[in-house]
Amino acid sequence: MLQTTFRTGLRSSRNIGAFAATAFAASSAFAQDVAEAASPIAAPPVEAAAEVAAVANPGNNAFMMMATILVLLMILPGLALFYGGLTRSKNMLSTLTQVGGAASLAMLIWVMWGYSTAFGPEGNAFFSWGNLFLSGVTPDSTAATFSDEVISEYVFVSFQMTFAAITAALVVGATVERIKFSAVMLFTAIWLTIVYFPIAHMVWAEGGLLFDMGALDFAGGTVVHINAGVSALVLAMFLGKRKGYPTEPMPPHSLVMTMIGTGLLWVGWFGFNAGSELEADGTAGLAMINTFVATAAGALTWMLMERFAGHKGSALGFCSGVIAGLVAVTPAAGNSGPFGAIVLGILASVVAYFAVAKLKAKLGYDDALDVFGIHGVAGIVGAIGTGIVYQPGLGGPGDGSVAMGEQVVIQIIAVAVAIAWAAIGTAIVAVIVKALTGLRVSEDVEREGLDIGEHGERAYN
């Protein structure tokens, strides 16, 4: 069980305060020891770690800074262009601005109370506290990784910050072309606080409900994709359908931009997945190769599904398959062998295809850019599938100490908790935001486009 939780997700920096205090006391008294501990050969085991401050390995730090910047690349310009290309040209800038605005606000909230709520030094199974406004974080403080290595805490804070930012921005995709900008901003602030931070804590922080249960979520399948997908669906239902949906054609205005955004997302996703190992080691390499092959499998599978449905293999099909594959491999990135990842990519693409092409039309909700259909659905497939492909018999990195059935049950429970938390939480936020902002733009603004109506500018002149 210990081994299972070992690769479960990002370990919290729970003991940072105590660590730092010890370090200051130790630095003068045991200056000699500190110097020895810093050299890689000395690498003293457990008892020494209590006496001296662990120093971040520059290699790992550099890797994590790169990974962090790659996740920013996923948001702007990646996700912004991906979403922007899928909307109609009259709503292009509004879509870009909503992605950028939500992400920026998330970054500020993260340093104010987000990091504290998700990874604070004190806490229970649902959230934490104790280091508001990054109090106690210094250039010398460190965050634990999965081995006896550490990385600089500022780097860990930044890395996790990009996760909060992209998740908030992902939700926007279901509600574009009709939601007020003020509603997006208010939603982001409250939603992060009561939905995202607690789920991140539950899954990734030591002592968190799902972390302690042994749920596997390497890079955010549950925290990011299921959470964003379900929240997006709930918010879209509160908002209602776009005028004219589904009778009026609303084809994407630039699939070229969607393709550019897709490429940037794929590139950035390496920061997301490989970076979640927190060290530039072999598991990061495993996450990297999985991020290649699962995505490739997802992309081609979606195009094949289109052929089977009697259509042509399309560019948007390719892009959709890329995202489905990426989402599916996220929880499994370091928890699966490459062939397990390929199977997940294929499976997620098939299921997401049906969700988008069949289920959405049947149920009649207006998830504008298919956030639930792709992120939510492929995320659920990936999260549950991770419990299967983790097993060593299937090429996964697990040690077999937890049986496959048991692990799958744990995964299903984690998925169910995330769905319930996201759905109920988002409904609460939606009611508040509706009362304060009205949620939806006027009919005239919607008809003329949100670019002019909400921002006073045009994407194309």
Added chain:
Amino acid sequence: MKFIIAIIKPFKLDEVREALAAIGVAGMTVTEVKGFGRQKGQTEIYRGAEYTTNMLPKVKLEIAVAEGLAAQAVETIQQTAGTQSIGDGKIFVLDIASAMRIRTGETGDTAL
């Protein structure tokens, strides 16, 4: 004088223009237009959702020619713009009451 209006497939424009220049047609006006005839339109599918496009992109040529050149011009357009498939377009021929070159004030055939 005759006025020829031809609706053709956009990718045939250069071929038609060159063939008309070769038989002595001095000028033309080209407009990008949308419309439909028997071809009706086409279906586009985005993530499984079908959209039927009723209007297809075409190019409209407007050409004024002297009486004697009209029949040859129409035949040239018909031969160069055709692909033998649906949606190749149409040619209309009208009479012109008068014509004038603005710069010089010339009228009739010399104005073309």
